[in-house]
Amino acid sequence: MKNKILSINNTIILALVVLGACRTGSKTPGVRQSSGVYQYDNEKKTTVQRKSGPYYSDRQAVTGRNGMVASAHPVASRVGVDILKAGGNAVDAAVAVQFALAVVYPGAGNIGGGGFMVFRDKAGQAYTLDFREKGPEKAHKDMYLDSAHNVIPRLSITGHLASGVPGSVAGMVEAHRRFGKLTWAQVLQPAIDLAEKGVALTEREALGLNRTKKSFLQVNPDKRYFMKADTTDWKTGEVLVQKDLAQTLRRIQQEGRAGFYEGETARLLVAEMQRGGGIITEKDLKRYQAVWRDPLVGTFRNYKIITMPPTSSGGVALLQLLRLVEPYPLRLWGWNSDSTVQVMIEAERRVYADRAKFLGDPDFVKVPVNQLIDQDYLKTRWSDFTFARATDSKNVKGGVLPGYESLETTHFSVVDQEGNAVSITTTLNGGYGSRVVVGGAGFLMNNEMDDFSVKPGVPNMFGLIGNQANAIAPGKRMLSSMTPTIVEQDGKLYMVVGTPGGSTIITSVYQTILNVLEHGMTMQQSVNALKFHHQWLPDHTIFENGAFSEETIQKLQARGYKLEQLTNSLGRMDCILLRPDGTLEGASDPRADNTSVGY
Incomplete structure (x- = not known):
């Protein structure tokens, strides 16, 4: 059933992509024109850099074979x-x-x-x-x-x-x-x-x-x-x-x-x-x-995602975000192209609305975790999406779940x-x-x-x-955005991820994972990469200086997206990747004192 749903989703998305390509004048049939810093090279079968400046800094990774610690x-x-x-x-x-x-x-x-x-x-x-x-x-x-x-x-x-x-x-x-x-x-x-x-x-x-x-x-x-x-x-x-x-x-x-x-x-x-x-x-x-x-476990493409269940909202939101964008060809569109950014923002808008409506301490309220990450439910969340214009957050509410009781x-x-x-x-x-x-x-x-x-x-x-x-209650745990996460590939440890950042934790973890899995970045490049954030309300997207090209900004604004460039930064990632040769790549954020040490 799951494969059938994904097949249906991919058919719908392909139709949208083709329509988008016709509308934007893309020279590649079936692929929207990329305005991002990274794009997929069909001949080389890898993600390549189009322009300079996608990173906060050029910090290099730390490697080790016997152990790695990445902290603040x-x-x-x-x-x-x-x-x-x-x-x-x-x-x-x-x-x-x-x-x-x-x-x-x-x-x-x-x-x-x-x-x-x-x-x-x-x-x-x-x-x-x-x-x-x-x-x-x-x-x-x-x-x-x-x-x-x-x-x-x-x-x-x-x-x-x-x-x-x-x-x-x-x-x-x-x-x-x-x-x-x-x-x-x-x-x-x-x-x-x-x-x-x-x-x-x-x-x-x-x-x-x-x-x-x-x-x-x-x-x-x-x-x-x-x-x-x-x-x-x-x-x-x-x-x-x-x-x-x-x-x-x-x-x-x-x-x-x-x-x-x-x-x-x-x-x-x-x-x-x-x-x-x-x-x-x-x-x-x-x-x-x-x-x-019990750990919250899901999948994204061929990867297994192990993350935190409520009282954290982070794990539910992360799995929703990954599953919402999974049918889209992000790698083909390119890192932070207008199309990639648009579907990521629209996913974030809907997920943060769900967060506000449904999530709390599971010892006090019914939290419909399985329903929120269900593919059929997530498909309904795209029903009012169009590439032509931004969705107005005033018109986006938490979804409807049958049987649910309501830095x-x-x-x-x-x-x-x-x-x-x-x-x-x-x-x-x-x-x-x-x-x-x-x-x-x-x-x-x-x-x-x-x-x-x-x-x-x-x-x-x-x-x-x-x-x-x-709501506040004695003995109740308050909702959190913290999103500590571990990723497996083929049953083996692959990535350990997390960051501080209040409400931006979820979207920073989300982008860091996608940068590696979809855009071919190393762990340190993914941490260095410039980031953006949308959380339903207030209805605007904040972004680090340089995260979007001028072309991306113009295209998004033309569709009604409100963009606000930050004077500070997003995230303080501390991550570890297990490389194919067995070495550990420690990647700590250059935005602060974060440091990886390995041996």
Whole structure:
């Protein structure tokens, strides 16, 4: 049946392609004229570059045969490789990287946040772990609204009330308990050493701490965490020492889960909440559990996609996006040609509308995952699409399913010598989270409560619209866009992918995968490649400078697409590709301090 549907889809698309070719005056029968930087060369049977400038930079890949770690910070990546060299497996290295990032990358690395893990073992068995934060017991759906039921600005973003119950420590404890090889003490020690001895600040980290100093002082008026003793600005290379955080990490090292969710650390966290009007209690902490969920598995052409199910929306959205564009000849049209971009934008428009309508915590609401990724359903989502003009987002709603009842994060990828692979995305939500530092414990709290639908129809800090499925409730996990993903080819490990980026995570992962599978890029080229993003509402497409040629821009605008060039960048990818010769290609994003280390 599936092959029959695909055959029907391909017939429909071929007809559209031929019509499009006639309309645009393409010289190649059946193929729309490409205006992209890359196009498929029929004679060479490969994707070739038409023009210069498709990349953010010319950074080269890192290779290794025995193991690879790609993370947001060079020190954290080296920690992970050291664990691999000491005999640890990919999960040991991932746990060590997670705690190291909490020290060296305070803007997003964390023990006060949460996230998701996709793990594929050397035998090909896949597992997914949900350690997303939860709403505290005292949370309620109107907690960020005034007496007139209007949203109180920034209440869900800054300060103590913005924090959900953290899940990162529970997630790492559970991952190590089930799959770790080295001792818990061994994988925690590098982070403790970094906190005690200090870490030299990169230029980006120094700038980030300096920009955030005023906000830290406003939220934590009696504290001086992340500031120099003389309160002057940080300079590149200066050493940040975090003694209180080191003590917190030692308690976690010695007591495991209880070292965070009970005892002294829990007491300090709850005291901090009470001091600032937060609502997390000792009971909330003690009750928190990370949850193993069934992996979300799908296919794209001949590749197997292993990704994260809800509470993340990322996996469902990624599979929808890949399946929606699968019938189209993207390789023939070329990388970021007007036709390629058009069908990708239209797929994104429909998928983000579905996200808003259907997705939430599966422990609280019915999430119709299988229906959303069904080929017949996805075919109906194209019913109002035409190459002649852009679809108006006002006319796009979440789809109709029979029987249904109604920007700071970090990612890292690890592959070990045996072929075990880990893809983890973890977050505080906004940069430096809620800006709340737990007094005496030295770590930042998240502002993940903003990822709930604070009020149906009102956008969150990333502009995402939510509905009742993602309404605030005690003990409920807020919806996420995190999309840690592993790709197989012919039953073998092929690619480990992920990125931070709020609502742009899904589309960045989507483009990075397509760049390799459809456009013949290497892993590093795919990461370097310039990106774009559309999320249904607001109804415009943002793009990195140079992502579209002038010809592509003109053609898209003529069809009614609203395009907005960014002054900053999209994504912070950290990916690993297994090459045909058995070497690992580590590809970290040149847009930040991201670094791959292999051996």
